[in-house]
Amino acid sequence: MLGRMSEMLSHRGPDARGTFADDHAGLAHTRLSIIDLQGGGQPMGNEDGSLQIVFNGEIFNYLELREDLIKRGHHFATRSDTEVILHSFEEFGEDCVQRMNGQWAFAIWDRMKRSLFLSRDRMGVRPLFYAFAGRTFLFGSEIKALLVHPGVKRTLDLRALDEIFTFWHCLPPNTAFEGVRELPPGHSATLAKGRLTIRKYWELQFPESSEDGQGASEEERSAELLELLRDATRIRLRADVPVGAYLSGGLDSTVVTALARQFVPHRLRTFSIRFDDAEFDEGAYQQAAIRHLQTDHQEIYCDGATIGRVFPDVIWHAEKPILRTAPAPLFLLSKLVHESGFKVVLTGEGSDEVLGGYDIFKEYKIRHFWAAHQDSRLRPLLLRRLYPYLKNIGAQPEAYLNAFFHPDAAEQEDPFSSHQPRWRLTSGLKLFYSADVKAELNGRQPADDLGLRLPPAFLKWNGFHRAQYLEASYLLPGYILSSQGDRVAMAHAVEGRFPFLDCRVVEFAAALPPRLKMKVLQEKYLLKRCARGLVPDAVIRRHKQPYRAPDARSFFPGGRPLDYIDALLSADRIRQDGVFEPAAVQRLVEKARRGNLAGLRDNMAMVGIVSTQLLLHRFGRDFHVEEQHNGERS
Amino acid sequence: MASVHDEVRQFVIDNFLFGQADGGFSDDISFIESGIIDSTGVLELIGFLEERYQFQLAPTELVPENLDSVNNLARLIARKRKASEQAQQKEEYGVCR
Numbered sequence: 001m002l003g004r005m006s007e008m009l010s011h012r013g014p015d016a017r018g019t020f021a022d023d024h025a026g027l028a029h030t031r032l033s034i035i036d037l038q039g040g041g042q043p044m045g046n047e048d049g050s051l052q053i054v055f056n057g058e059i060f061n062y063l064e065l066r067e068d069l070i071k072r073g074h075h076f077a078t079r080s081d082t083e084v085i086l087h088s089f090e091e092f093g094e095d096c097v098q099r100m101n102g103q104w105a106f107a108i109w110d111r112m113k114r115s116l117f118l119s120r121d122r123m124g125v126r127p128l129f130y131a132f133a134g135r136t137f138l139f140g141s142e143i144k145a146l147l148v149h150p151g152v153k154r155t156l157d158l159r160a161l162d163e164i165f166t167f168w169h170c171l172p173p174n175t176a177f178e179g180v181r182e183l184p185p186g187h188s189a190t191l192a193k194g195r196l197t198i199r200k201y202w203e204l205q206f207p208e209s210s211e212d213g214q215g216a217s218e219e220e221r222s223a224e225l226l227e228l229l230r231d232a233t234r235i236r237l238r239a240d241v242p243v244g245a246y247l248s249g250g251l252d253s254t255v256v257t258a259l260a261r262q263f264v265p266h267r268l269r270t271f272s273i274r275f276d277d278a279e280f281d282e283g284a285y286q287q288a289a290i291r292h293l294q295t296d297h298q299e300i301y302c303d304g305a306t307i308g309r310v311f312p313d314v315i316w317h318a319e320k321p322i323l324r325t326a327p328a329p330l331f332l333l334s335k336l337v338h339e340s341g342f343k344v345v346l347t348g349e350g351s352d353e354v355l356g357g358y359d360i361f362k363e364y365k366i367r368h369f370w371a372a373h374q375d376s377r378l379r380p381l382l383l384r385r386l387y388p389y390l391k392n393i394g395a396q397p398e399a400y401l402n403a404f405f406h407p408d409a410a411e412q413e414d415p416f417s418s419h420q421p422r423w424r425l426t427s428g429l430k431l432f433y434s435a436d437v438k439a440e441l442n443g444r445q446p447a448d449d450l451g452l453r454l455p456p457a458f459l460k461w462n463g464f465h466r467a468q469y470l471e472a473s474y475l476l477p478g479y480i481l482s483s484q485g486d487r488v489a490m491a492h493a494v495e496g497r498f499p500f501l502d503c504r505v506v507e508f509a510a511a512l513p514p515r516l517k518m519k520v521l522q523e524k525y526l527l528k529r530c531a532r533g534l535v536p537d538a539v540i541r542r543h544k545q546p547y548r549a550p551d552a553r554s555f556f557p558g559g560r561p562l563d564y565i566d567a568l569l570s571a572d573r574i575r576q577d578g579v580f581e582p583a584a585v586q587r588l589v590e591k592a593r594r595g596n597l598a599g600l601r602d603n604m605a606m607v608g609i610v611s612t613q614l615l616l617h618r619f620g621r622d623f624h625v626e627e628q629h630n631g632e633r634s
Numbered sequence: 635m636a637s638v639h640d641e642v643r644q645f646v647i648d649n650f651l652f653g654q655a656d657g658g659f660s661d662d663i664s665f666i667e668s669g670i671i672d673s674t675g676v677l678e679l680i681g682f683l684e685e686r687y688q689f690q691l692a693p694t695e696l697v698p699e700n701l702d703s704v705n706n707l708a709r710l711i712a713r714k715r716k717a718s719e720q721a722q723q724k725e726e727y728g729v730c731r
Contacts, residue, residue, distance in 0.1 A: 431651055431652065584654050598678060599675050599677075601674075601675070
């Protein structure tokens with residue numbers, strides 16, 4: 001069983017494999033060798049073999065922790081960060097994770113106590129799933145490793161589907177599969193005597209509103225942020241293999257690349273995605289950054305046809321329904337990185353969440369301005385400024401934009417007011433549910449479940465911080481770092497590293513007053529300030545363009561569905577699978593054939609239905625171990 | 635022959651609700667507030683009106699009072715048709731003279 005499970009994860013670790021087994025537990029590991037290429041094999045034991053660890057990720061401050069542990073009397077047999085975790089656990093027990101700065105999912109089997117300790121990093125960069133099959137506890141970096149066990153059902157969890165069709169992500173610990181759970185970010189767990197105890201060791205916290213605006217000057221804070229980012233980047237270059245960078249042309253990846261360049265003695269290797277469609281392409285800004293930073297750059301061109309072709313493989317790796325095709329180009333980019341001989345890339349991910357870059361934060365501010373200034377003539381101007389990159393927005397009647405941004409009194413009081421418009425729009429997809437699914441869900445409101453998970457201080461926070469919390473604690477791990485991050489990068493054995501998600505940066509940014517994150521409607525204000533002189537002015541001045549890719553039309557080139565789309569969305573197949581209403585799906589298909597899927601909701605519906613159908617089939621009746629060899633890599 | 639109310643309602647059901655009008659909706663329900671149409675969907679609605687009823691809408695006419703329910707749409711269509719007929723009559727009268 002260990003061999004079959006690790007076979008399912010071979011794409012994540014093609015360099016080496018190892019297993020450990022005693023009478024009570026078995027561990028398997030597939031290795032992507034990055035630090036201590038010779039000595040870092042896993043599973044790894046401590047000196048007497050009483051502790052055995054399997055670990056995916058990096059502890060970036062491992063050198064400092066190692067030095068401290070040596071002073072405390074520990075002896076190291078390797079130079080790996082894996083061994084640092086083992087000794088930290090010996091020294092500090094379960095609290096060892098508090099001292100770690102990194103991205104990790106690991107499990108330590110204590111042979112004497114017969115207990116298993118599992119932990120996952122603060123922000124949820126590295127995945128960790130688990131399930132009980134009778135009295136057997138299973139865990140792994142991807143769900144497909146658990147699904148090879150006959151005791152784990154391969155059944156779509158309708159509640160999780162409903163969460164995705166509301167928030168774009170499941171609410172941890174739910175996954176798209178019934179009975180399979182994810183260890184939430186910032187949590188550890190201990191399995192002992194057949195019982196799993198989960199505890200939170202870290203959570204994103206914001207100051208209460210009254211604390212805003214106090215503290216150091218803007219200049220001091222800008223300098224401090226730059227210094228933190230510089231160090232966060234420096235320690236993320238620790239590797240015994242070359243480290244490259246994604247360079248999207250946006251502010252965040254350009255800042256990271258510029259900082260990395262300060263520590264790398266040679267020209268940095270960078271990688272980017274280009275789109276044939278000018279609506280999505282950021283090539284001009286990429287070129288400006290490449291010229292400025294003098295990097296050796298490679299790019300892939302992506303179009304709808306390519307996205308349509310690889311989308312089934314993307315869902316195989318994402319292991320959940322998704323509502324946008326944006327992970328597909330990143331899947332192709334990691335392939336380019338892998339084929340170029342790189343295993344590690346730095347990226348700018350996380351900046352928008354922690355430093356206030358997303359449109360949803362602007363929408364929140366505009367909606368509050370709206371409510372306070374009901375008749376302001378500035379309102380239409382604000383909206384045009386918000387979405388200059390959207391083709392359709394200029395054509396939309398102002399009265400309709402007004403209606404979208406129409407916070408009423410009740411909504412002003414709603415703790416989720418920043419996210420309600422997005423959730424309302426996404427929930428429109430539920431009209432495609434079959435009658436059986438609607439009956440099963442019985443009017444459940446996923447937002448109620450989310451409400452139960454919030455920290456007690458949530459309601460005391462400034463609305464801007466509440467919006468940040470929802471983005472950073474849920475959408476970031478549940479979609480950005482998973483479907484669009486780890487899963488599509490590790491599909492081709494590429495590890496992403498994220499300086500903006502360094503725990504010091506995250507905690508520093510959380511303590512900043514909102515006005516330093518978004519000044520009026522200028523996003524990432526403090527970051528822009530500290531990036532002056534570091535990156536091209538054009539990159540600082542440009543309007544933020546969210547990363548997007550061609551959506552539903554990728555499945556209907558020239559108005560004709562791709563063969564697999566035709567099969568998956570046929571009335572018979574939809575009826576047999578039972579999740580969606582066949583007649584409604586047929587109408588959506590007809591609209592797509594006519595090239596009329598114009599709005600966000602229609603596009604999300606098509607991508608959501610296609611990905612759900614793919615999930616049902618790739619993990620349902622078409623599921624077998626050999627499946628993964630049919631992917632893009634072969 | 636289907637009434638304008640029926641035609642408009644059917645377009646909304648087919649195009650925005652994909653036939654899933656669970657229990658229906660009243661002729662005066664707001665499309666935006668009920669979530670039937672999002673802010674980009676209104677462009678499709680305008681395209682339908684201009685193609686099906688052969689009139690053009692001025693920017694000042696693109697307001698919820700004209701577009702945001704079956705009743706509002708029916709009133710708009712009736713008004714535009716009447717205006718079109720009157721314009722045609724004027725033109726014919728002008729030709730006779």
